[in-house]
Amino acid sequence: MLKINSVRTFYGAIEALKGIDLEVAEGEIVTLIGANGAGKSTLLMTICGNPQARYGHVVFEGEDIARLPTASIIRRGIAQVPEGRRIFPRMTVLENLQLGALIAPPTCFKDDMERVFTLFPRLKERADQRGGTLSGGEQQMLAIGRALMSRPRLLLLDEPSLGLAPLVVKQIFEIIRDINREQGMTVFLVEQNAHRALRLAHRAYVMVNGLITLSGTGAALLVNPEVRAAYLEGGH
Amino acid sequence: MTGGGAETINFKSALREAAIAGGLALLLTLPLIGLKTIETSHGLVIQPHFADVAVTVLLVFMGRLGLVLAATGLGWPVLAIAGAVTAAGWLVPFPTDALRWLDIAGGGVVAIFASLALRSSRVGFDQAERDRRMDRIGARLQDASRLIGPAAVLFALALPMLPFANRGVVDLGCVLLSYIMLGWGLNIVVGLAGLLDLGYVAFYAVGAYSYALLAQTFGFGFWLCLPLAGVFASLYGLMLGFPVLRLRGDYFAIVTLAFAEIVRMVLLNWTSLTNGPVGIAAIPRPSFFGIADFTNSPAEGRLAFHQMFGLDYAPIHRIIFLYYVILALALVVNFFTLRIRRLPLGRAWEALREDDIACTALGINSTNIKLAAFAIAGMFGGFAGAFFASRQGFISPESFTFIESAIILAIVVLGGMGSQVGVVIAALLVVGLPEAFRDLAQYRMLAFGAGMVLIMLWRPRGLLAHRDPTILLHVRKSARQQQAESEARG
Numbered sequence: 001m002l003k004i005n006s007v008r009t010f011y012g013a014i015e016a017l018k019g020i021d022l023e024v025a026e027g028e029i030v031t032l033i034g035a036n037g038a039g040k041s042t043l044l045m046t047i048c049g050n051p052q053a054r055y056g057h058v059v060f061e062g063e064d065i066a067r068l069p070t071a072s073i074i075r076r077g078i079a080q081v082p083e084g085r086r087i088f089p090r091m092t093v094l095e096n097l098q099l100g101a102l103i104a105p106p107t108c109f110k111d112d113m114e115r116v117f118t119l120f121p122r123l124k125e126r127a128d129q130r131g132g133t134l135s136g137g138e139q140q141m142l143a144i145g146r147a148l149m150s151r152p153r154l155l156l157l158d159e160p161s162l163g164l165a166p167l168v169v170k171q172i173f174e175i176i177r178d179i180n181r182e183q184g185m186t187v188f189l190v191e192q193n194a195h196r197a198l199r200l201a202h203r204a205y206v207m208v209n210g211l212i213t214l215s216g217t218g219a220a221l222l223v224n225p226e227v228r229a230a231y232l233e234g235g236h
Numbered sequence: 237m238t239g240g241g242a243e244t245i246n247f248k249s250a251l252r253e254a255a256i257a258g259g260l261a262l263l264l265t266l267p268l269i270g271l272k273t274i275e276t277s278h279g280l281v282i283q284p285h286f287a288d289v290a291v292t293v294l295l296v297f298m299g300r301l302g303l304v305l306a307a308t309g310l311g312w313p314v315l316a317i318a319g320a321v322t323a324a325g326w327l328v329p330f331p332t333d334a335l336r337w338l339d340i341a342g343g344g345v346v347a348i349f350a351s352l353a354l355r356s357s358r359v360g361f362d363q364a365e366r367d368r369r370m371d372r373i374g375a376r377l378q379d380a381s382r383l384i385g386p387a388a389v390l391f392a393l394a395l396p397m398l399p400f401a402n403r404g405v406v407d408l409g410c411v412l413l414s415y416i417m418l419g420w421g422l423n424i425v426v427g428l429a430g431l432l433d434l435g436y437v438a439f440y441a442v443g444a445y446s447y448a449l450l451a452q453t454f455g456f457g458f459w460l461c462l463p464l465a466g467v468f469a470s471l472y473g474l475m476l477g478f479p480v481l482r483l484r485g486d487y488f489a490i491v492t493l494a495f496a497e498i499v500r501m502v503l504l505n506w507t508s509l510t511n512g513p514v515g516i517a518a519i520p521r522p523s524f525f526g527i528a529d530f531t532n533s534p535a536e537g538r539l540a541f542h543q544m545f546g547l548d549y550a551p552i553h554r555i556i557f558l559y560y561v562i563l564a565l566a567l568v569v570n571f572f573t574l575r576i577r578r579l580p581l582g583r584a585w586e587a588l589r590e591d592d593i594a595c596t597a598l599g600i601n602s603t604n605i606k607l608a609a610f611a612i613a614g615m616f617g618g619f620a621g622a623f624f625a626s627r628q629g630f631i632s633p634e635s636f637t638f639i640e641s642a643i644i645l646a647i648v649v650l651g652g653m654g655s656q657v658g659v660v661i662a663a664l665l666v667v668g669l670p671e672a673f674r675d676l677a678q679y680r681m682l683a684f685g686a687g688m689v690l691i692m693l694w695r696p697r698g699l700l701a702h703r704d705p706t707i708l709l710h711v712r713k714s715a716r717q718q719q720a721e722s723e724a725r726g
Contacts, residue, residue: 050596074599086594088587092705099587102580103599127709150599 001026001186002047002154007056007066009039009046016042018210019056024154024188029180031189031197031218033231034207040190041083043207044158047188048080049073060154075103079152083159085143089132093123096131096142100149108151116145119175137168144175154186155179161193169193173200194231198222206231250304258297265292288331295335295342302346311354318347370695374652375702381657388660392563396556406555408671410562410627414620415667417566419647419659420573421616426645427654428573428582429609430589432489435496436644438476439469439614441503441636443621448516448631449509458522462622469618472499473610481606496641503633515632521554522561522626530554558627565623569616570656578706585609586654643667650691652698661699 002024009017016039024030034040046053049070058066065073074080079100088096097116101109117124120141126134131142140160147155157176161169173196179185191197198204201218206227214221221227270289273280298321306314322343330336377384392413396406422436446465450456456464480491503510510516523529524541532549534540541557542549576582584605587595595602625631647666651658670684691699 048597069601070596071599071601074597080597082594082597086591086597088590088594090590090703091586092708094707094709095583095586095705098707099583099595099600100598102584124709128705146598 001061002188003057003059004043004047005057005059007043007046007053007058009042009051009053011042011051016210017046017053020207020210020212022205022212024186026153026186027180027184028203029176029187029189029201031191031201031204032207033191033194033197033204033227035230036192038207039210040207041158042210044080044156044188044190047073047156048078074150077151077153078156079147079150079154080156081143081147081158081160084162085136085139087131087134087139087142087146090130092128092130093134093142094127096146097123097149100146102150104149104151109149112149112151116148119148119179120145136164137172140164140168140172141175144172144179148179148185152185154188157187157189159190159192161191161196169196176200194227195222198227246308250301250308253304254297254301257300258293261293261296262289265289285331288335291331291335292338295339299342299346303349306346306350306353309353311350315347315350315354318343318350322347371702374695374700377657377700385657389567396559403552403555406552406559408668410555410559411671412663412668413559413562413566414624415644415647416660416663417562417569417620418617418644419651419663420566420569420656421613421620422644423648423651423654423656423659424573424576424585424613424616425609426648428577428585428589429606430585430653431606431609432485432492433610433613434489434493434638434641434645435476435499436613436617437636437638437640438496438499439472439617440621440624440640441496441499441633442469442472442614443618444625444631444635445503445510445516445621446618447622447625448519451520451626452516452518457526458520458622458626459526462619465622466615466618469621470611470615472618473612473614474607476614477607477610481603481610493638493641496636496638500633500636503636510633513633515630515634516625517630519625519629519631521629522558524557530557558623562620562623562627565619572612572616573656581605581608583706589654646688650688650698652695652700652702654703655698655700658698658700 002022004020004022007017007020008015020043022030022032022043032040032043042051045051047058047065049065049068049072053066056066057064060073060076060078063076065076068076088099091099094113097113098109101112104112117127122138123141123145126138131139134142144155144157144160160172160176164172176187176189177200180187189197189201198218198221204216204218204221205212206214206221214224214227216224222232266289269292270285272283272285274283275281302314302318322340325336325340325343330339392409395401395409418436418440421439422433425431425433425436443465446468447458447461450461450464451458476492476495480488480495483491504513506512521530524544528539528541528544529535530541530553532540532542534543540549541547541553547553573582577586584595584600587598587600588602588605592602595605624635628635643666647659647662650666651660651662665687666684669687695701
């Protein structure tokens with residue numbers, strides 16, 4: 001579904017991604033783990049065309065989207081849950097969802113809204129409340145719900161566990177699994193919480209300094225000594 | 237804090253605070269009031285006014301002392317002294333009238349403060365609590381605006397028929413409505429889309445000159461020129477948009493300001509077209525929808541308004557007609573804004589104001605959305621400009637200086653960005669008050685500045701900053717109260 005081919009991305013003269021190859025097949029949950037500043041978020045942003053890859057190809061459903069503007073990429077069926085959630089704080093939950101649905105056909109709105117509310121009953125309770133007044137976990141739910149409203153075929157998640165209590169992280173990850181299982185949504189997840197991410201994902205990649213150093217099934221990486229030493233021990 | 241004075245009063249710190257205030261006053265007033273240049277036969281001479289300075293410093297010192305002591309429990313004595321000082325304002329001779337007013341106003345403020353301190357046994361709330369209270373009042377007011385809005389429209393419709401509506405009143409109404417319309421227009425860019433435009437007057441200028449030039453050169457009537465002026469101003473918005481919309485925040489604001497100045501410079505220097513600083517005079521007045529003219533002696537083959545309706549000729553007919561034209565235009569802008577907020581474009585504008593990065597992540601093409609905001613707000617500015625030119629009958633670049641942009645922006649910001657009712661209230665305050673208090677002469681701008689400072693102190697996000705949701709899921713009678721309550725709970 002998504003094929004990334006020797007992608008190199010630069011911030012000015014600094015090479016943030018030094019030739020990335022990565023693949024996400026339909027119906028999969030694929031995760032990308034790595035330390036702070038490894039370039040995980042940059043890769044996610046590059047898929048969305050902001051910044052654009054200077055070299056290489058990003059192929060989504062057979063089409064190279066690496067040179068398209070962000071809005072066109074999103075309209076092709078990729079939704080992004082940005083890092084730090086970035087919901088619209090002064091607008092209500094319902095208005096946030098409406099904005100997610102802006103590029104979807106208006107006739108689907110009611111059904112999509114119901115689906116998001118079934119997934120996140122808390123959001124229904126708080127539908128008329130301003131986004132900024134929600135708790136961190138609820139805001140993350142809203143960010144995911146808002147992304148789903150655009151009817152994507154590929155969902156990109158950038159550190160959904162950021163700044164959330166462990167119990168809430170667990171809940172969010174369960175929901176991501178449900179979205180994948182029940183709706184067949186393809187998910188590409190960037191995470192620092194390697195333990196949970198690897199247990200959730202079908203396949204995983206490890207990124208160090210702008211390069212993919214390891215890849216394999218989530219279960220295999222979970223027991224890989226290198227991964228254990230670098231990301232799993234002394235924490236979770 | 238209890239009002240009984242159970243705690244010891246710290247005179248020392250009160251005196252120190254008052255002394256600091258007095259010192260500041262001395263620093264400020266010494267060059268501003270203390271020295272005055274006077275032209276004599278020997279040239280420019282500096283004349284000292286140290287008595288004025290001394291009185292000012294004394295008043296500031298006493299005022300500050302009064303405020304501090306009232307806050308620490310000495311309500312009654314402070315109230316008595318402040319009352320006495322206020323009374324003294326009328327009896328004792330002062331060096332200048334301005335100082336007399338300072339004395340009366342300052343004494344009054346301290347007296348009010350002291351009596352408030354006595355009543356509530358505490359002085360003021362902390363910032364957060366005050367904000368919450370004001371927000372609640374604002375929300376209630378906005379709730380009430382469902383009724384106030386139509387009532388205000390009815391009042392505006394009836395105004396020219398009311399007994400006190402002489403020429404001056406209707407004229408003032410025209411000016412106010414022009415600014416309300418401009419405020420609503422700029423509100424689209426600043427309030428909804430969140431783009432700080434410091435050069436809105438340029439649209440106004442483009443509209444005004446479009447009308448003036450089209451009417452004079454080609455003899456087009458007002459009703460043909462009005463849409464054309466809108467189109468030209470809109471095109472200017474698009475032209476401005478392409479280079480400017482790549483910028484953000486402060487840089488964006490500065491460049492819009494610069495472009496407005498460019499427009500003014502072009503108008504000043506392109507003498508062959510615009511007549512330069514002399515301006516364009518004898519701009520044709522609007523007719524009654526092209527059917528009849530507002531004149532005592534209509535041209536050959538033309539109908540006059542008063543003949544058409546069998547009235548006696550009166551010059552006020554045209555002014556009343558203009559009043560209704562600007563009222564209709566302003567209501568169009570208002571209606572448009574209220575509708576567009578519920579449509580995808582308006583929603584995208586508001587989202588853009590909140591977080592433009594998130595907008596991009598949702599597949600919203602922010603450049604197009606911003607351009608649309610510029611073009612539409614520009615069109616409304618152009619309409620207002622055409623109206624201005626036709627009402628004045630004379631325009632020059634003088635009318636389109638930065639201060640106009642600043643006033644319109646002040647109306648939007650003071651009203652509470654995005655609030656339609658707020659714009660009306662702020663326009664009444666910002667434009668109406670200085671017009672109403674023309675008698676105060678040069679002090680009216682001082683009062684204007686003081687008013688602005690007060691609003692920014694008390695309502696830093698504008699008078700009516702409460703944002704109404706455009707859609708509610710749980711539609712119940714008190715949906716808004718519920719929202720407020722659940723938010724208060726967190």
